[in-house]
Amino acid sequence: MGLFDVLPDDLFKPLASPSRRFYADALLSLHEKTFGMSAEAPRRAAVIHEITDFMARWETANGNIGEDDPRTPREERARAVYQRLLETGWLIEHRDRYLRYVDLDPDASGLLHVLSATVRGDTRTYGGAVIGVLSALESAHANPSERSENVRNAIVASKDFLAHMRMVSVSLRKVEEKILRQTSLHDVFRSFFEDFVQQHLIADYKTLHTKNNPFRFRSRIIQQARVISSSSLTVMSLGEAYFREGRSVSPAMGQVAVLDDLAIIVEIFESTESHLAAIDATATRIERRIANTAKYMDRVGRTAESSILDAMKAVAAAPDGPVNVATSILFRGLPVGPPHMATPRRERAPIDATTVRAPVRDVAYERFLAAKTDYLRRTKVTPKNYLAFLDRALGTSIAIRGSTIANETIENVDDFLVFQRLRELPTIFEGLAARRYEIEMLEDRISNDWIDCQDFLIRRKQGGRHG
Known part of the structure; x- marks a missing residue:
């Protein structure tokens, strides 16, 4: 879908006419004052009255409108402006009995909102944007079933922040290109202070180099997003909330959407270093340009001007006739000396011979590594021992409850570690176990001396026996 499939066809005609500045200011005034704070649609007469008042203020500050005849009464010209905005799709009318009410076209209103922010030159504080993303992720992690919308809010804020x-x-x-195009010192400094310092250095660039740098939260955002992604239960709850709130077609697709959103947030905040480097490099070049201008300002300005004035006075005081000026002191070519001559490359120093010693094996350290490897092997749940535990628990049965597994199948710590991960069956190992088994959460709870959790029922799918 293109832009002009959404907006009316003739929407930009007023903004492309000779009176485009007037129409742009009039639309922004109507958007902010007439329709912005009004809960109900104003009447047609009130809108025309607002246009008439705005036209009077605009003509006082800018002169007559180019397309209008100043001899025509202002009320009649305001009606013509209203009719043109109505015909081109900026305004829409509706009737209530014999009264006509006016409102902005909803699509045009969204465009005006963006244009209004551009005209105001709204500056964003990086601290607010970054903390907003972090707060949204923390809220979604703390309450995934009811705060899943915060994940979407975080990704919208992240994209807005990157833009x-x-x-x-x-x-x-x-700004750098504009400064380099200036030909006078006055224009250079005016461009620097008006276009660089006021608009960017104070509002944006300077905040990146303070002790309260908002990017101190960057690593926490990346860590929080990865913590949520690595928790299968949290992703499952968020995916179910996505499905329940209509943001995905199924809980499984909701989990995929959650992981995609979190991956985008991580990617955005991992790429901020390159953007900061580009901003710093440009700002450094601008400041160096201004520093060089200030350094040579006296030499270019006062010294050169005084020398020219002295030369002009000397020429004016000389007798009539040609003036002999000695030119032999001027170089006719660039000087050549030792700094300009090539020097041979230095020879590299020879590499000293060293004795290679065989490392001494530490038996205690090797035993520690072996014990650590065995510990990791026993505590890590793999697809093989996960499916083997399920096959052993079900045996020849079609289905089994989690409470039955807890009371009859668990024999050691290794079995208990696998049992803790059974509720993650739909997503664990990229859905490998879900191809053979399905899980249904029950209202009862499993409660004993070593665990307290919601009970569940695991059912073998048809043809899914693991043998």
Whole structure:
């Protein structure tokens, strides 16, 4: 779907006319003052009255509108402006009995909202954006079944934050090019302070180099997103919430959407270093340009001007006729000396011979590594021992309850570690166990001396016997 499949066809006609500045200011005024704070649609007469008042203020500040005849009464010209906005799709009318009410077209209103923010030059604080993402992720992790919307809020805020960083980087490069195009010292300093310092250095760039740097939360955001992704139960709850709230077609697809959203957030905040490097490099070039200008300002300005004035006075005081000026002191070619001559490459020092010693084997350390390897082997749940435990628990049965497994099948700590992961059956090992078995959560609970959790029923799928 393209942009013009959403917006009316003639929407941009007023903004492309000779009076485009007037129409742009009028639309922004209507958006913020007439329709922005109004809970109900205003009447047609009230909107025309607002346009008339705005036209009077605009003509006082900017002169007459190019397309209008100033001899025409202002009320009549305001009606013509209203009719044009209505015909081009900016405004829509509806009737209530014999009264006509006016409102902004919903699609045009969204466009005006973006244009209004552009005109205001709203600056974003990085601290608010970064902390907002972190708070949303922490809330979703603490209560995944009821706060799943915070994951979407976090990814929207992350994308908005990344777009703002790009905008700052491009804006700084634009300012740099503008400064380099200036021909006078006055224009150079005015561009520096108005376009660089006021708009970017104070509002955005300077906040990145304070002790309260908002990027101190960057690692916590990445860690929080990865913690949520690595917790199968949390992802399962978020996926079910996505499905329940209509953001996915099934709980399984909801889990996929959750993992994709979290991966995007991690990718965005891992890429911030490159954007910061680009911003720093551009800002450094601008500051170096201004420093060099200030350094040579006296030499270029006062010294050169005084020398020219002295030369002009000397020429004016000389008698009539040609003025002899000695030019032999001027170099006619670049000087050549030792700094300009090539020097041979230095020889590398020979590498000293060293004695290679065989490492001494530490028996205690090797035993420690063996014990650690055995510990990791026993505590790690693998697909093989996971499926073997399920086959042993079900035996020849079609289904078995978790409480039965807890009381009859668990014989040692290794079995208990596998039992703890049975509730993750739909997602564990990328759905390997879910191809053979299915799980149903029950309302009862399993409670004994070593575990307290919700009971469940594991059922063998048809043809899914593991033999």
